[in-house]
Amino acid sequence: MxxxxxxxxxxxxxxxxxxxxxxxxxxxxxxxxxxxxxxxxxxxxxxxxxxxxxxxxSPTAWAGFAVLGCAWLLFMITRAVERRGGGTRKERRAARAAQREAAAPGAPASALEPAARPATRRPGAEPRSSQGADDFSDIEAILKKHGI
Known part of the structure; x- marks a missing residue:
């Protein structure tokens, strides 16, 4: 009214x-x-x-909005965890299948478990010891090219 x-x-x-x-x-x-x-x-x-x-x-309506908010929050958390876990379910499933095929047919069940993810590196990132030698060889090549 x-x-x-x-x-x-x-x-x-x-x-x-x-x-x-x-x-x-x-x-x-x-x-x-x-x-x-x-x-x-x-x-x-x-x-x-x-x-x-x-x-x-209506308190019932507000409780419903709270439940919807919790559901949305759970969806967002699971998406963030999935993205951080390395790929989609299909990619992880394919990796496990490839690992099973690579394992010997008579191998124990523990051999079929997925291995830990290898550490990822940025492209071009190398250990410091080998990086220093490459840098100087590049510089030497440039100096020789210009006759210095």
Whole structure:
């Protein structure tokens, strides 16, 4: 009841502003303001305002929103863990199948377990000891090329 009254008052005020705007010969702006002013009345007439008011003051509805929030949070956490785990389920399944095929047919069951993931390195990253020698050889090649 209160929500309908407030929406009606907002619409009446908006139509008043539209009338003043039209009086000032700004008809396009007045039509736009009138359109916005009619939206609350339309929402009341369709029953959406009553539904929203019932939902806003319902503890069951808020509990439902909390459950939906928890579900969304669980989806996001599982996606983050899956991405961090290294690939999709299909990729991990294919890797396990390839490992099983590589294992000997008479091997014990422990041999069929997936091995730990190898440490990943950035492309071009090498240990410091070999990197220093390569850098100097590149520099020597450049200096020889220029005759120095």
């Amino acid at each position: 209160i929500a309908e009254t407030v929406c009606s008052a907002v619409s009446a005020a908006g139509l008043g502003i539209a009338a003043v705007t039209a009086y000032r010969k700004r008809f396009l702006a007045a039509a736009r303001v009138a359109a916005y002013a009619l939206v609350p009345v339309g929402l009341v007439m369709t029953g959406i305002v009553g539904w929203l008011a019932d939902t806003a003051f």
